[in-house]
Amino acid sequence: MRFQNKVAVITGAAQGIGRQVAEQMAQEGARLVLIDRARYVFELAENLHQQGCEVLALEADLEQWESTQHTMAQAHQHFGQLDILVNNVGGTIWARPYAEYQPDQIEAEIRRSLFPTLWGCRAVLPYMLEQQRGVIVNVSSVATRGVNRVPYSAAKGGVNAITQSLAMEYTGSGIRINATAPGGTQAPARLTPRNQEQPSPQEQAWYQQVVDQTKDSSLMHRYGTLAEQANAILFLASDDASYITGTILPVGGGDLG
Numbered sequence: 123m124r125f126q127n128k129v130a131v132i133t134g135a136a137q138g139i140g141r142q143v144a145e146q147m148a149q150e151g152a153r154l155v156l157i158d159r160a161r162y163v164f165e166l167a168e169n170l171h172q173q174g175c176e177v178l179a180l181e182a183d184l185e186q187w188e189s190t191q192h193t194m195a196q197a198h199q200h201f202g203q204l205d206i207l208v209n210n211v212g213g214t215i216w217a218r219p220y221a222e223y224q225p226d227q228i229e230a231e232i233r234r235s236l237f238p239t240l241w242g243c244r245a246v247l248p249y250m251l252e253q254q255r256g257v258i259v260n261v262s263s264v265a266t267r268g269v270n271r272v273p274y275s276a277a278k279g280g281v282n283a284i285t286q287s288l289a290m291e292y293t294g295s296g297i298r299i300n301a302t303a304p305g306g307t308q309a310p311a312r313l314t315p316r317n318q319e320q321p322s323p324q325e326q327a328w329y330q331q332v333v334d335q336t337k338d339s340s341l342m343h344r345y346g347t348l349a350e351q352a353n354a355i356l357f358l359a360s361d362d363a364s365y366i367t368g369t370i371l372p373v374g375g376g377d378l379g
Contacts, residue, residue: 264379289368305374341376
C-alpha cells in the first residue's frame with residue numbers, strides 16, 4: 123500500500139500504460155484523478171470505484187494550456203491535495219522517414235508528445251509548491267534514438283530536458299521529478315487509433331522498420347509488457363525512490379535510447 127492517503131493524477135489514463143498505472147495504483151491505496159480526452163476514462167473510473175477506489179475522472183485536451191490548468195484546478199478542488207502527477211499523454215501518430223513528413227504532421231507530433239508534459243508540469247507545480255511536497259513522473263521514450271519517428275523523438279527528447287531541468291530548478295522544494303523511457307511495449311489495440319487513416323502498404327513497411335529497429339536495439343530482443351512499464355513508474359512515484367530525482371530511467375530491455 124505504497125500510495126495510501128496519496129492523490130495521484132494520471133494523464134492519458136483511458137488505455138495502455140496510463141490505464142495499467144491507474145489499476146496498479148488503485149490496488150496500492152491511491153486516490154486517483156484520471157484524465158483523458160477519450161470518454162473511455164469514465165468506464166475505467168467506474169470499474170475502479172466499484173473496487174473501492176476513490177476516483178475522479180475528467181475529460182480534457184491536455185495539448186491546450188487552458189484545458190490543462192482548469193483540469194488540475196478541478197482535481198485539487200475535489201481532493202484538496204495533489205501528491206503525484208504521471209504525465210503519460212503522448213505517442214507516435216505517423217511512422218515515416220523524416221523527408222516524408224509534412225510540416226503540419228511535424229507540428230502535430232510535437233503537440234501530442236511534448237506539450238501535455240510541459241502544460242501538466244506547469245499546472246501542477248503551484249499546488250505542489252504550496253504543499254512543499256510532490257512527485258512528478260514523466261513518460262518519455264527510448265525512441266529519442268530511432269528510425270522513422272524524428273518529430274516524436276524530438277518531443278521525447280524535450281520531455282527528458284523538462285525532467286532534468288525542473289528537477290534542478292526545484293531541488294530543495296520537496297518535489298521530486300523523474301521520467302521513465304519505455305521501449306517497445308505490447309498493448310491491446312487502441313480503442314481510438316492515434317492516426318485514423320488506413321495505412322498504405324508503404325506506411326505499413328515504414329512502421330515495420332520501427333518495430334524491427336526497436337527489437338534489435340533491445341538487448342532482450344522483445345517488447346515489454348504494460349505491467350513492466352507501470353512497475354517502473356510506480357517505483358519512481360513511491361517513497362521507495364525518495365533519493366532519486368532528475369533521472370531518466372530506461373525501461374526498454376537494455377535499449378538506453
